[in-house]
Amino acid sequence: MSTSPLESTETALETSSGLDIQSLRADFPILDVRPHGKPLVYLDNAATSQKPRQVIDAIRRYYESENSNVHRGIHYLSQIATDKFDAAREKVQRFVNAAHEHEIIFTSGNTEAINLVANSYGGAFLSEGDEVVLTHMEHHSNIVPWQILRDKMGIVLRIAPVNDDGEIIMEEFEKLLGPKTKIVSVVYVSNALGTINPVKEIVRLAHAADAVVLLDSAQAAPHLRIDVQDLDCDFLSFAPHKMFGPTGIGVLYGKLDLLEKMPPYKGGGDMIKSVTFEKTIYNDLPFKFEAGTPNIAGVVGLGAAVDYLTDIGIEKVATREAELLAYGTQLLESIDGLRIIGQAKEKASVISFIMESAHPHDIGQILDQEGVAIRAGHHCTQPLMQRFGIPATARASLAFYNTEEELDALAVALHKVNEVFG
Numbered sequence: 304m305s306t307s308p309l310e311s312t313e314t315a316l317e318t319s320s321g322l323d324i325q326s327l328r329a330d331f332p333i334l335d336v337r338p339h340g341k342p343l344v345y346l347d348n349a350a351t352s353q354k355p356r357q358v359i360d361a362i363r364r365y366y367e368s369e370n371s372n373v374h375r376g377i378h379y380l381s382q383i384a385t386d387k388f389d390a391a392r393e394k395v396q397r398f399v400n401a402a403h404e405h406e407i408i409f410t411s412g413n414t415e416a417i418n419l420v421a422n423s424y425g426g427a428f429l430s431e432g433d434e435v436v437l438t439h440m441e442h443h444s445n446i447v448p449w450q451i452l453r454d455k456m457g458i459v460l461r462i463a464p465v466n467d468d469g470e471i472i473m474e475e476f477e478k479l480l481g482p483k484t485k486i487v488s489v490v491y492v493s494n495a496l497g498t499i500n501p502v503k504e505i506v507r508l509a510h511a512a513d514a515v516v517l518l519d520s521a522q523a524a525p526h527l528r529i530d531v532q533d534l535d536c537d538f539l540s541f542a543p544h545k546m547f548g549p550t551g552i553g554v555l556y557g558k559l560d561l562l563e564k565m566p567p568y569k570g571g572g573d574m575i576k577s578v579t580f581e582k583t584i585y586n587d588l589p590f591k592f593e594a595g596t597p598n599i600a601g602v603v604g605l606g607a608a609v610d611y612l613t614d615i616g617i618e619k620v621a622t623r624e625a626e627l628l629a630y631g632t633q634l635l636e637s638i639d640g641l642r643i644i645g646q647a648k649e650k651a652s653v654i655s656f657i658m659e660s661a662h663p664h665d666i667g668q669i670l671d672q673e674g675v676a677i678r679a680g681h682h683c684t685q686p687l688m689q690r691f692g693i694p695a696t697a698r699a700s701l702a703f704y705n706t707e708e709e710l711d712a713l714a715v716a717l718h719k720v721n722e723v724f725g
């Protein structure tokens with residue numbers, strides 16, 4: 304009986320990052336699942352990462368012994384839940400190095416964070432003819448909210464092009480900036496290509512044009528150290544479920560002076576100080592933007608995810624992932640008829656590719672039969688796919704808990720694709 308590469312090869316215990324990958328893998332119970340009787344090779348981390356026991360336990364503990372609504376009650380459980388909730392905000396503040404805790408707004412996800420900025424800041428401070436600059440590699444969640452605003456207010460969207468390697472053409476980006484530019488909203492790390500954009504330079508250029516900058520950091524937070532003060536960005540969003548935390552919760556960072564002058568985005572309980580039928584006084588930050596009962600368990604899980612990633616060390620994670628990216632890239636480049644889409648010099652651990660022999664969906668299906676989970680499709684970046692003249696890619700996205708043996712298993716399965724369809 305043939306064994307899979309996973310079963311036949313010893314995984315190195317220590318990597319150049321100094322991380323003990325096997326013991327870290329033991330934190331993730333789901334990695335023991337055997338799809339179709341094969342060891343799970345989970346390479347769909349850009350869609351959502353897996354969750355360590357520490358996060359799962361924090362959420363279970365919350366529901367088992369701490370559950371209550373926050374900021375409302377004066378009883379024992381309400382105090383515990385409120386303390387946990389507030390502590391998580393402080394953890395996130397430190398995680399992104401925000402100057403103030405109340406610059407951290409909890410939302411339902413990365414998507415809602417961007418919608419909040421478009422609706423609240425855009426709705427209040429933009430007017431007809433004003434321009435918002437995006438790039439060709441944005442996720443739909445950083446395109447459609449601005450289109451909705453465009454259709455409502457008559458603003459203009461300007462799109463910075465990308466080159467064949469999947470990098471923003473900075474000279475073209477710079478040319479788009481002008482007196483009408485009010486917002487620059489750019490993805491920090493591309494989910495479809497892995498490109499790490501020169502966001503500090505983007506912020507500098509946008510500020511020189513008096514525009515505010517939103518950085519969609521959904522794919523940056525799991526891989527890179529984020530320092531909002533060093534970046535000097537005005538807004539930054541991320542998605543905890545892509546960084547080992549739960550779904551249903553998102554983070555928006557905003558500079559204090561901007562958040563203070565922005566109107567609320569949603570109305571309801573908690574976001575008010577007082578209400579009469581004549582007049583409502585809105586609450587202070589961050590509550591002004593957090594109407595209704597928040598996703599408390601999600602926030603608790605987010606706090607645990609931040610602790611988990613911080614304890615491992617994001618620099619070690621980045622080193623390990625760079626090692627995996629180099630290994631996987633070399634391996635895939637050796638496969639007949641396979642072309643990697645996105646060859647930026649600065650890249651996070653995403654390998655998007657197409658094959659001459661098969662459509663990405665067929666690749667995904669064959670791989671699934673081998674226990675290998677990747678994503679096939681447009682990755683919510685249809686304009687980017689159009690830019691490359693392709694309908695879709697197959698995408699392997701790596702986390703620190705992946706191994707070289709798993710990438711070997713991916714390569715073996717891709718050879719099988721060529722055998723079946725070639």
Ligand SMILES: Cc1ncc(COP(=O)(O)O)c(C=O)c1O
Binds near residue numbers: 494
């Ligand atoms: C770059 C980027 N932006 C935004 C999003 C949207 O995040 P969510 O669907 O978690 O709100 C994603 C999700 O894949 C993403 O990769």
